[in-house]
Amino acid sequence: MNNNSATVGDAVSVPFKTRGKLTASPTDPSTRHLYVHIPFCARICPYCAFYKELLDRSQTQRFCEALVSELRQHAQDRQLHPTTIYFGGGTPTALTTSQLEFLLGGFCDVLDLSDLIEWTIEANPGSVSATKAALLRRLGINRISLGVQSWGDDLLKLLGREHNAEQAAQSFEIFRAAGFSNINVDLMFGLPGQTIDQWRRTLGRTIALNPKHISTYCLTYEEDTEFFLRHARGEFRQDSDADAEFFELTMSILEDAGYEHYEISNYARPGFRSAHNRAYWSGADYLGIGPSAFSTIGMKRWQNVADFRHYSDAVLSGKSAVRSSEDLAEEMKRAEKIALSLRTDVGATARLLDSFPDQTSEFVRLGLLRKTKDRFVLTRAGKAVADSVAAEFV
Secondary structure, eight states: OOOBOOOOOOOOOSBGGGOGGGSOOTTSOOEEEEEEEEOEESSOOTTOOBOOEEOOTTTHHHHHHHHHHHHHHHHHHSOEEEEEEEEEESOGGGSOHHHHHHHHHHHHHHSOOTTOOEEEEEEOTTSOOHHHHHHHHHTTOOEEEEEEEOSOHHHHHHTTOSOOHHHHHHHHHHHHHTTOOOEEEEEEESOTTOOHHHHHHHHHHHHHHOOSEEEEEEOOOOTTSHHHHHHHTTSSOOOHHHHHHHHHHHHHHHHHTTOEEEETTEEEOTTOOOHHHHHHHTTOOBEEESTTOEEEETTEEEEEOSOHHHHHHHHHTTBOOEEEEEEOOHHHHHHHHHHHHHTBSSOEETTTTTTOHHHHHHHHHTTSEEEETTEEEEOHHHHTTHHHHHHTTO
């Protein structure tokens, strides 16, 4: 669960224990889901809108100390008893082996991990050695999300990726040899110049590796990225019809290969759906650690400052890294739950949609929604226009 980037601002200079509305009472239920943002990258990808920074080896150890410190400060305020932890970025595996050992060891020291079922770390091909993979396995990571994106070297170059296809295959095998059975492969379609045959070959090569999970994302042109500027200049264009063809092919090939299409962008072997992401899509509370990370607990949401230096300075001086916060209205929570649940194969409850009888009936008539017991689920045609359907319930 990556967190969106935000404008850099100064951290709120108040101690964690006196954060007012952001501090949970001792009677609050345990926080079960943690997201940790590690923004460092060896190279900045021109399409990525998440908060990221070029790797600075002189700052990374201090940053790891700040992450553990923020975790400890949160542990004073609320019960942290996670069932899932997700390390995203950026590139978490860009940290050195000793820094990862310090960071993961710190989390193990602070947290009660007796109920932990899934601990994911994102990795870029080429950033992991056999030694680093073995360390991750030993310290409790049990799920890898590998950012392959494409098996075509020309497309990888266009995307500004640090690796080539051969390095991606080698990295996958390094993780598998280290004992990781639960590996996700991230892929992208709708890339400038990408053909349907290239995408078919990419899916075929991925299936041949037999990962337990595959995520496929259509390229979007996000503000504050180089790709957005190139799109605005007319160098790139988005073709919705071509994107729909890519999406339809993805569903057909991966489902025929035995993968369950359980969320618009996600496919899994039976028993290997992402527990962390499923919690997020169901509207569960989660705590974000690190710069730019969002947290949603009850009816409150807040975001940390999107600057790792300001973040580290604040946390290591015993202050809050929170940049902004808001109270969530019931209507907003409801709209978010509808939009997220409709993206999954579980769908939205009829009760959740009971305020929208006309829209629901019309989508059923159009063949975009179907009723199953007490829930509404997107049809195959509806999945292709999921965002448009969800927008009608906001």
